[in-house]
Amino acid sequence: MQQKFKYLIVIMLFSLGVISCHEDLNQSPIDPDSFTEEDVFSNATDAQGALAKLYASLALTGQQGPAGQADIADIDEGFSQYSRMLFNLNELTTDHAVVGWGDAGLPDLHGQYWSGSNDFTEAMYYRLAQEVSFCNSFIDNAAILTDTEVAAYIAEARFLRAFAYYNLMDLYGSVPLVTQVTTELPEQATRTELFNFIESELLEIADDLKPSGSNEYGRVDQVAAWALLSKLYLNAEVFTGTPRYAEAVTFSNNVMSSSYTINTNDANGNGTAYDELFLADNNTNGAQNEFIFTLNFDGLRSQTYGGSTFLVHAAIGGSMNATEFGVNGGWGGLRTTKSLVNKFDVDVTTLNPNLGPVSNWGIIGDATPNGWNDPDTKMYETGTDTYAIYANLTPGELKFRRDGAWTVNYGDDTVDGTLEAGGANIPVTVAGTYYITLDLNSLTYAIAPFVGDSRGMFYKDGQSLEIEEIPTFEDGYAVTKFKNLDSNGNQGSDAAGDFVDTDLPLIRLAEIYLNYAEAALRGGGGDLGLAVTKINELRERAFGNSSGNITSGDLTLDFVLNERSRELYWEGQRRTDLIRYNYFTTDAYLWPFKGDSKDGTSVEDYRNIFPLPNNIITTNPNLTQNQGY
Structure with a gap:
């Protein structure tokens, strides 16, 4: 599928609020080597290549490797990659991460003082808007094909569009809802309207997606729709004001009853099967059985300065040896705060x-x-x-x-x-x-x-737990969770050590275990005994034995939140979790440099969502900026 990305030609839309189309662009090209939508959608095989572009839009950043012919203008191409932006907006804004780089707008994120002109909040909006437009174009064009397998392709495209809208709704609140390519300036949809659209899409396509585990690795199946519904319903009270925890329990249980399993294969023999989830061969070492939706990376064939390349390189600095991570050097940027480190205290x-x-x-x-x-x-x-x-x-x-x-x-x-x-x-x-x-x-x-919880993977030599100055790499522990080494200790496929092979899970089964437990505790029904069993399954993997197991008396909402932190840190979940607990902006939970204060302070609650890009507001009079911006 990777080889077909360059053949997809669709209308490149850089926002949901600005759409341009000219009739002369619909003409067939004179150059016989050019490809048009007519070629791409001439049969099911070619359409599958177009489908690959929809997945690639979340993993890559343009049409020419890691740099050149970027999809999104006016920002460094490597910065604009989806999972890198997700890290910046959902991890860097929390207790999980700080970054020492001074790029304009970047320090604002951890300090929680961003504005409507922030380059990074703007780039994520454009990235997701582009994904929506690609999906809309694919769905429209693939509908003319009668091949039986195309129905599943369209269902995958609708899932990816729903996933993009889930992110837009979570990050920005009310955004335009566009489901077809159009020349009209769209109206702004409320969060409730977006929620209802995502819900109905996922429910409608579930039976059209391939059954559990039967699709190619890296492509979604029916379980992905259930898993995204689990996430949607868990956050429904934030998104719409109406709790939907019973539905979160139901769809979490559907996922837990599927063919996906928690990885227990300690392929490198270090006493835990957790680190295999973040190694260069996580598509084959057993971790793939836990991954419900992933971004796939290859150091030779799908190069980007985002993705796992970013997570590995950016977290290396100080006295760390980059070769121990399978790369040629560190970027000396990312670290974590004591608030995360202390969650692993015994x-x-x-x-x-x-x-x-x-x-x-x-x-x-x-x-x-x-x-x-x-x-x-x-x-x-x-x-x-x-x-x-x-x-x-x-x-x-x-x-x-x-x-x-x-x-x-x-x-x-x-x-x-x-x-x-x-x-x-x-x-x-x-x-x-x-x-x-x-x-x-x-x-x-x-x-x-006592080794304890092996999920706490930190580099401490020469690093201080306390952060006095964020730009100083030695202030704060470094995170060693992601590596470009396989289970045998071999470097990834890029011999130069520039780009990383490690795939990134966007949804994995462990998250759904924790969704189930939280929704059950919040009154969604379910079996609290089963919730304890599932959490102990994660903790036995983490501890290497039953020493870290909990009982029903230990299962509280705050315990689940802390367990989510220990299990899912740096995977793009944290801001959303803290908002659900009313901890993100309030003084109920503080961390170093929250609110740009060394000891942490509360900020205005309008920062629970990000601003719409200012230039989108200027261009489309139908849009209203989020309150506070």
């Missing part, structure tokens, strides 16, 4: 009760929480004469003892993992969280660093 008080009942054995010493003073830090009974505890230790020493007294105690004379009654103190050299076990059957013990 809370031993919640982990320990899952081990078993409190025992009469404990640890004592200056390496332990209570030092050499009473009381001992109690261990938990995991079996007959076996005990364990998760504990935060500091450099020092410890011993095991029973009943808080020195009558029965054990140490290690030779520091070999075997115990002697009354033996020497056991040294701890590095502070951290540890999993400590005691086996009185064999008189052995282990003090192993």
Whole structure:
């Protein structure tokens, strides 16, 4: 399909508000090597190539590789790519990310002080408007074909148009609703009207899309329509004022009952199957079974300075070694705030009760929480004469003892993992969280660093947790989530290391698990026991075992929001989630440099949506700018 992108010639519309058309453009070309819509839509095979353009419009930026013949004017071409814009608008505006670059309009996003002339909010509007126009043209032209498979192609195009409108509605509120190529200036649709259109489109096309898992990788099927409905209904109260959580539960359950599965294949053998989702071979390493809708990238055949190329290069700086990420260098820009990092802190008080009942054995010493003073830090009974505890230790020493007294105690004379009654103190050299076990059957013990939630992938060497100055790359931890390495550690296909192979999931099954849990908690019905089971499925992948599992008592709305942050960070979800919780603009939740304040502050609630581009307002008198702008 990639080879056919250049053959699609459609009317290039740069906004929903400005449409131009001339009759002389409808004439057949004199050059016999030129392609027209008549050629592209002459049969189903050629139409499939045109369909590829609709997918490519979200992944790529023009007609000539990473730069040259851009789809959108007046902005750096690499900046204008869809998922890069999604990151800028939905992640950079939140606690998940900061960027050190000073490009005009970019610092405004994290500081939440953008205006109607912001280049990045404008570029995203144009990108999505272009996708709508491409889809409209395809749907109109493909309708003349009678081949049976074309119905599915049209359904895919309608899905992509609905997806574009979902983004427009989420980001900008009220925008024109255009479903056909026209020369008339369109009227502005309300958010409710947009919601109803998206809902009806997805419901109508679901049965025309291919069944679960039966389409080519990278193309949507019936489950994608259900998944987008799940997202739509979860946010319905924000979009329309009317909650639709019962429907969110229903369609989330449809997705969870489909052929898609959470990836559990630890292809690189590092103890977790989470990182496989963001490696260069995530189209084949098992991660693809979790991906419902993706943007596909290839370092040789579909090059862009957005997409995963942006996420990998831009997050490398400081003392980081770019070759460890499969690229030739870093751009020294993206980092995260302590608000995200701290969500991965280990809370031993919640982990320990899952081990078993409190025992009469404990640890004592200056390496332990209570030092050499009473009381001992109690261990938990995991079996007959076996005990364990998760504990935060500091450099020092410890011993095991029973009943808080020195009558029965054990140490290690030779520091070999075997115990002697009354033996020497056991040294701890590095502070951290540890999993400590005691086996009185064999008189052995282990003090192993606790890995915890492996989803927290941060580079800390030479980086400070606190951000004093955003432009300084060393201020804030770097994120190592995305790599251009396959599961065997090999670099992606571009030997030069410029462009990245890693595909980006726009919707994956893990998100739908979390949609189900939240909608159920918000009164949508469903099974809270099932919600706990599904979240534990994600956490067992993250922890490598059941140590991070939760119970029904842990399942609260704030827990789900934090779990969404841990599971989905840097995947373009965060702003939408914070708005749904009324945290995005208010002082109920603050993060560093929110509202352009070092410690964070609230901002006006009109910033829950972005402005329409000022030049669109000027050109189309039917449009009204969003309040506050």
